[in-house]
Amino acid sequence: MLPSPPNPPLLSYLMPAKALQGLSRGPSGKLTPVLTPGHLAALTLWDNFDQSLRRSGRALWESAGRFTLLLPDGEVLTQISDRNGDFVADLAPGPVKDALADLSALRCLLPKARGEITETRLALTDDLHKTCARADLRLLTTDRGALLVTLQGLRGYHKALEALRAQLLALGAQTPNDLCERLVGGKPYTAKPEIKISLADSAFDAATRITTTYLTVLRANEPGIIADHDTEYLHQYRIGLRKIRLVLGLFEGVYSADRTQDLRARFAGLMQATGPLRDLDVAILDRARAFALLPPTLHPGLEALFAALAQERQAALHQMAVHLQSPTYGAEIKDLSRLFAKPSHLSPGKLADVSAAELALRLIRARHQKICKATARITPETPDADLHLIRLHLKKLRYLMEFFAPLFAPLPFKAARKAIKGLQDLLGQFNDGVVQQVSLQEVLSRQAAAPLAMAQSVGALMAVLHVRHGSERAAAIAALEAFTGPEMCAAFHTMVSSQKEAV
């Protein structure tokens, strides 16, 4: 086997702030360090709520009218900080925007820390005062501090660059990819927190741990929903709720019947409050697709439609914010959190002591069988609503598998999850089309006097969606049949059976 090529040397290093003094002395040898006076500017460190930049080893900051992006290999990109909003798509074209293209288009950038930055340039010069190597020194200060040193080699002066690099390493240089962590601190939010479930855990322990974990996710998303930074806060809030409700629904008998019924009703109430805003978010997020489906002559009607939707959304957002800030909600969510924080307050049911893994495997197999049977019953006459039910089964199956992921061998688990996710997306797309036709009709009916252009565009959009309905339904059914075919079933069976033996 060929040896793997060595990693190219880093372009930037993180240094202890005190290293600045050592750098000003320069490397030993004939080169003389020359420091140009630094410029102090205000600093804002940006990332999205998921801290995707921090997780990927990048750091984005704004100072003196420019965005600067540090990449994991230490490359530094900059561009003017002009923008129309705080989403990546809103940034002015430039290398920073290009390098942020992988971030979710639905997540906005938020200031994660503020402070100051001092930018200084270090040059190593020879006996003719010719610069042989350079470094940009950036001292970033929030309530913490970090010194970022970016090397700039000059063609033909490789030895000088390496001498400078050696000096940095001697002064304690480290890789630059945890700059964000150093400046922001704390642990970043995650929408999918790790839930440690072992073979020894009881169903009661597992259900309580899952619920406690997702209650934290709910709480973390509340401020973002109220501030309306982006639509993902509500989406993640709802996913958290859905997962809790799934556990309460499927782990029947883990808590006492009364307690289960009470919890189901309370979490259903929380979910219900989110419906109107989420429906409008989904409709508005589909704006680009709607415009792409209709000819430009019908776009004015779509503009009117989306303006009406935006107005409705403002009202729904207000209602949601009032709800989340209400004393009733505050008391309810605190009470639920307290309840799950002290499981002794929860009354165990008759299945409380059953092994979590055993119960999970039973539920996963049962869910898979339900999907297979429902798919086998599909005929051309099967109502769309039945396909939607299969989609919900799939969603539950995936969540169950994700909760108990540590129980499965990684490879077959990943393959099965990927297959389910792909299938869910297809069914989701199909269902969105169906729901959209209904919701468009509803939007029209909610208008006191819908303008003619809007009515025409809505009509045309419904017609297009209707035409696409057939092909999307066929694609969804074909994918379902493939998923429930002998090959996938065998793979699924192997994955579950091997674990059953372990249990």
Place this chain on the structure above:
Amino acid sequence: MKILACYSNKGGVGKTATAVNLAHAFATMGLRVLLCDLDPQGASGFYFRVKPSKKLTEARFFEDVERLTQSIRASDFDGLDILPANMGFRDFDVFLSRMRDKRSRLKKALAAVEGDYDLILLDCPPNISTLSENVFRAADAIVVPVIPTTLSERTFEQLIDFFDENDLPKGKLLGVFSMVQTSKTLHAFTMKTVAAAYKKRFLKVWIPFASDIERMGVHRAPLLATSPKGVASNAYRALAAEVLARMNPVK
């Protein structure tokens, strides 16, 4: 990649000052520039404080791509690199005379850095030789500094004759009046007559005689860096723009 030469068969006409300041001006315009010093006196390298590369002999210059590229040094200015000369370059002619394709060797050697630069600027020694012929063939355009005096005018005529005799494209020649002293009647008269005689060959921009330019040797830096608002700096900026505009149509 375009190749621009700064050439005159007469010495002391401001050739190196023009090459150095043009190269820097092009770099400030965002071009990636290599200033290649072909004059064994190494004045271009001196202005940028770059030490001569002792290992780049005449043979290696034309035959050893790796050595040629390794001898390039970054200047202190973004986008501008220097290929410094050394005294060994005085033997270029002897070496070239022994080679096959002796008139096109320079172009082949410079192809080694194709892709690294948008523009290569050649600072040439003041003579008509095999190396000069290489320059004439390799360059897309040739800036010829001319002091508006009778002798310089005569030298320019000789160059035109040489191009005619050797069937070289005269369209490459871009005369530029250099070290102009407007207070001198002779300068004004010569500029008028020469410009009229060689309408297409002379650029509109001219470079004034300026003490700033003379002091470049003291500062060892291009004029746009040390005296960016001076009259001469403005002239070099304008010259760079006019040369670029003229170069694009030159094939």
